[in-house]
Amino acid sequence: MTVRSRILILVSAVAVLAAVGLAAVLHASARADRRDHARAGGPQVTPGTVTLSGQGRMLFRSMAWGPHRDEVTSVPAADPAGPRTASGVTCLRFHAASGTGVCLQAVHGPVSDTYRALVLDARLRTVARYDVPGIPSRARVSPTGHFATWTAFVGGDSYAGTHFSTRAAIVDVRSGALIPSLEAFRIVKDGRPYRAADVNFWGVTFASDDRTFYATLATKGRTYLVRGDLRGRTVTTLHVNVECPSLSPDGTRVAYKKRVEGLPADAPWHLYVLDLRTMRETPLAEPRSVDDQVVWRDARTLVYALPGDYGADLYEVPADGSGAARRITTAAVSPVYLG
Structure with missing residues (x-):
């Protein structure tokens, strides 16, 4: 050899x-x-096919540790704590309706991260990309699937303080036409035109008419619920001390977080529902401070995230102020209920 x-x-x-x-x-x-995962009691997650067209499904960003963390994940709506099917699509924030999805992502660079919004089709394929000017915070798709919106922090990184700036954008997913900031809209405050350099918008939620939306406007240290008109490019103040509104399926109520005097500065909110016809507020039975834009599971129940062992867990509470809050699943955020 x-x-x-x-x-x-x-x-x-x-x-x-x-x-x-x-x-x-x-x-x-x-x-x-x-x-270790089993010992920690974490949910079971396996890869598979996830779409926006399934009936009776619940989607969310899974925060369970492992290879599928941050992926859009599907479970039966009737069993939110059951086995999860992970899509392979990662998002910081996610929402979907009528076969359209919006996914806010971080793009990791050698020096710093940048952010983008992806518009997704019913098979979670990307059909459009948009730059997001800061840390993603909120995302919504209109009930028709024709419009998507997102909010980003362009200064600061929390709603709890007073020194932050946000940018709220809306895109028509059919044409690709982008409104990069609601600050370009004409503001009517207390019945009069209003202009100020410190105006911020966040937390857009859509009605089903492809024209009306609601959002938070902040100025001079106060927040307002505004009703917006996409065609008229106007917003009109309706009610004070409203943040991150979420419109009910029938369009008659808005769920939101409200700053309550006496609560800690870093956890200042309580959940309320506002009747848009009477402007009567109803406090909800969740005793903890919720920093989220809640989702209506149906006409009677609200779902939202609170901090948990994996980052966040999902809870539900009746929308009429009765009952009590209960946890429905762990390691999840940005819930969506498919038809």
Whole structure:
């Protein structure tokens, strides 16, 4: 046997041993991950097909530790704590309606992150991309699926304080026409035209007529519920001390978070529902401060996120002020209910 042959045999043996060792390490690591995951009581997540056209499904961003963390995930709406099917699409914020989705993503760069909004079709394929000028915060799709909106922090990173700036955008997903900021809309406040340099908008929620929307307007240290008109490019103040509104399926009520005097500065909100016909407020039975734009599961129930062991858990509470809040699943945020 030549020296060259001996060297080739030696190199081959070393390569085989290295491959076997690596496989053993990876296998042991995977077993340890599964064991630790099970010991932590985490939800079961497997990859699969997720669409926006399924009936009786609930989608959300899964925050369970593992390879599918942050992916849009599907479960039966009747069993939100059940086994999860992960889509492979990662989002920081997500929402969907009528076969259209919006996904807010971070794009990791060598120096800093940038952000973008993806408009998705019913199979979660990207049909359009838009730059987002700051940290993503809120996202919504109109009931018809024709419009999508997102809010980003362009200064600061929390609604709890007073030193922050937001940018709320709306896009017509049919034409691609983008309204990059609601600050371009004419404001009617207390029945009069209003202009101020400190105006901020966030938390858009759409009516089903493809024209009307509601949002938060902040100025001079106060927040307002505004009704917007996409065709007229106007917003009109309706009620004071409203943040992150969410319109009910029948368009008659708005659920929102309200700053309550006496609560801690870093957890200042309580959930309320406002009747848009009478302007009567109803406090809800959730005793904790909720920093989220709640979702209407149906006409009677609201769903929202609160901090949890994995980052966030989902809870529900009756929309009429009765009952009590209860956790429906762990390690999840940005819930969506499909028809």
